[in-house]
């Protein structure tokens with residue numbers, strides 16, 4: 302069903318959710334979305350330039366690709382921001398110059414789904430913010446939005462403080478989503494403080510992991526209603542946690558304990574059911590919704606139906622769902638444990654549906670869900686590797702790495718092999734995440750005034766993924782041995798060269814915290 306444009310004027314005086322829905326409906330029928338109120342948040346992001354002068358950088362002769370443009374030009378970055386874009390720019394000797402002939406010049410990638418240095422009770426991820434964001438940078442990602450969490454019985458503001466301490470070592474710019482575990486009067490008040498004062502404008506709610514992370518539907522509804530009224534985005538992990546718990550307990554009791562039972566106890570229909578439920582509750586709560594790590598055709602169908610109805614519903618998928626299938630769980634020994642993430646890998650039919658969703662804009666973002674647990678015990682002072690689940694799949698820490706390989710994988714598998722346009726590639730990996738999570742146009746594009754976060758990408762280089770060459774502390778890659786064409790050559794963070802081939806010029810702690818504005822819709 303395509304909604305009509307005729308009612309657009311009637312909602313001008315309505316609340317923010319009604320305006321969002323109307324904006325989405327105008328989008329459906331082809332009109333522009335200007336004037337929806339989203340621009341109001343940008344004043345907080347675009348501050349006038351200060352007096353401080355940093356070294357100027359010129360990137361010349363490159364092919365600039367954004368979500369909408371594709372042209373040859375030079376870029377002059379001063380004081381961390383793009384100052385001028387033009388052809389044949391003439392600068393003085395003091396300007397550091399990089400020749401980008403033959404290279405794609407794209408905005409730095411934005412990965413909105415990572416779990417760095419994260420303790421979720423039974424396991425802890427092995428990357429610090431320093432190592433995880435350095436790995437991100439080598440993969441062309443210059444902004445990460447990571448998950449911090451409330452502890453039950455404590456304020457989410459305390460969780461944010463703890464996250465800030467850990468995130469201080471970040472080498473690229475970082476923002477935070479807040480995982481809400483207790484929804485009560487005080488935490489609902491704290492959510493408003495997070496949005497207005499702390500620049501944390503998105504919240505994650507779990508419908509899976511009962512007794513650990515899961516919220517019931519009433520709590521979902523309350524948190525969603527608060528977010529929708531304050532310009533925030535609700536992110537959901539959509540799986541029916543209680544039904545899955547029954548299946549897991551039955552499998553373990555019957556002695557079905559190999560890694561493949563992780564996949565067999567998390568059916569796609571239960572992802573579809575929860576996605577549909579989340580959408581319905583969000584509609585009633587009048588909030589925009591973002592479904593994280595969508596993996597199943599049924600879930601995609603629910604998102605597509607909602608979007609066709611004009612609802613501000615969005616979804617991301619991850620490279621592992623686009624390039625790997627559930628046969629990985631049949632690998633010998635305990636190797637299948639490397640692929641134990643949630644949701645699990647699916648079959649090829651689901652994979653094809655995801656690629657279609659990327660091209661039809663029912664999926665708007667590709668993130669990594671980088672959640673690194675070592676396969677073997679390492680010397681990090683933590684005994685939290687995949688080996689915990691050697692005799693019981695339900696004890697395998699759920700999560701897998703991927704922060705360093707997102708851009709090259711999607712370029713090779715999407716642009717080169719499946720005809721994804723370069724503009725769409727940039728939209729999925731940088732521009733859409735920036736727009737949805739309150740960072741655009743400071744991040745996510747190449748434009749005068751935007752941060753000088755730039756990736757020089759060589760589309761001709763062929764290379765092979767090896768965990769031994771990664772910068773993450775994790776000891777394996779989901780994509781070990783995959784040969785790709787297209788490679789990150791240089792990366793600039795706010796005009797500073799941080800990656801030059803295999804050389805690291807960044808430093809831990811140089812990443813800035815991103816106080817985000819109101820979230821947008823697409």
Ligand SMILES: [Zn+2]
Pocket residue numbers: 414416670672
């Ligand atoms: Zn995750």
